[in-house]
Amino acid sequence: xxxxxxxxxxxxxxxxxxxxxxxxxxxxxxxxxxxxxxxxxxxxxxxxxxxxxxxxxxxxxxxxxxxxxxxxxxxxxxxxxxxxxxxxxxxxxxxxxxxxxxxxxxxxxxxxxxxxxxxxxxxxxxxxxxxxxxxxxxxxxxxxxxxxxxxxxxxxxxxxxxxxxxxxxxxxxxxxxxxxxxxxxxxxxxxxxxxxxxxxxxxxxxxxxxxxxxxxxxxxxxxxxxxxxxxxxxxxxxxxxxxxxxxxxxxxxxxxxxxxxxxxxxxxxxxxxxxxxxxxxxxxxxxxxxxxxxxxxxxxxxxxxxxxxxxxxxxxxxxxxxxxxxxxxxxxxxxxxxxxxxxxxxxxxxxxxxxxxxxxxxxxxxxx
Numbered sequence: 001x002x003x004x005x006x007x008x009x010x011x012x013x014x015x016x017x018x019x020x021x022x023x024x025x026x027x028x029x030x031x032x033x034x035x036x037x038x039x040x041x042x043x044x045x046x047x048x049x050x051x052x053x054x055x056x057x058x059x060x061x062x063x064x065x066x067x068x069x070x071x072x073x074x075x076x077x078x079x080x081x082x083x084x085x086x087x088x089x090x091x092x093x094x095x096x097x098x099x100x101x102x103x104x105x106x107x108x109x110x111x112x113x114x115x116x117x118x119x120x121x122x123x124x125x126x127x128x129x130x131x132x133x134x135x136x137x138x139x140x141x142x143x144x145x146x147x148x149x150x151x152x153x154x155x156x157x158x159x160x161x162x163x164x165x166x167x168x169x170x171x172x173x174x175x176x177x178x179x180x181x182x183x184x185x186x187x188x189x190x191x192x193x194x195x196x197x198x199x200x201x202x203x204x205x206x207x208x209x210x211x212x213x214x215x216x217x218x219x220x221x222x223x224x225x226x227x228x229x230x231x232x233x234x235x236x237x238x239x240x241x242x243x244x245x246x247x248x249x250x251x252x253x254x255x256x257x258x259x260x261x262x263x264x265x266x267x268x269x270x271x272x273x274x275x276x277x278x279x280x281x282x283x284x285x286x287x288x289x290x291x292x293x294x295x296x297x298x299x300x301x302x303x304x305x306x307x308x309x310x311x312x313x314x315x316x317x318x319x320x321x322x323x324x325x326x327x328x329x330x331x332x333x334x335x336x337x338x339x340x341x342x343x344x345x346x347x348x349x350x351x352x353x354x355x356x357x358x359x360x361x362x363x364x365x366x367x368x
Contacts, residue, residue, distance in 0.1 A: 027059035076176030090142035109202030114150025160205030214297030223345025250324035
């Protein structure tokens, strides 16, 4: 799908770059450092992580409610990659009653190459405004939204993976960007405090991350993702490619969570429910996981699919979903009228899926 969406996503990137160039790099500096320093052990909940090393961010754009989308350049200590990260915190974050509370993090990942920008910060998508409005209506948690670049250059894509001999874009997404968030904002140690929303290749990476690191991330909403890794950079590395495949990663997670390990993602587990039918927004059941051992990771993935997506791609994703929906993995499909379109995925997010995600994650807790 990365190949098919090249024209559409190029237009989105141009739009985002235009928005970036329209805002001076000398925008107002912003820091999210607490007014009074607090130690992690001083928080009311044991898994609330207080900022450890707040930095100064640059204002990208200001919203009508006074909140700001900000940006910074990060050289990942673990990946070694240098890229830009945008962030936004909801208005609730600065309220006195939440000063000791963590907030859930939503990492929004763009489609196609996703370099040198991330179009989800732009006013064209209104992602932050719409999350704020949904939170006010009780239809969403007040997420911290984090928007990193997805790839290392404009030439190709990396499947959110550490491909041998290439920049470690898997580590960038799984470690460096979350570490930056923890350094600057109040977050949960619980994986239910971390989720993904992505379009096309960004949806694939979000899905891959929750399957690969269920101890870090718990929910992904994937708009039109690929069903398997397809970066040309995998050529010559079949073993590593397989180990970054959602099917293989799901198999490992199911094995770890099952008292009777299965030999492949297609072999059924005793008591495993059948996959639920495709659901339209706000209707139909999710395919829920069976109960696993106490403490086993539970992850949830929602696939957003247009009625005009290529049939071959839809069939591959449906096959993957049926294979992985068991044990600790919950899935569902939300369909909408249209094709492979980042704007449509974003619209669909606010037609029930963001509420579905919020119901599976932890929100901030106000002081009594």
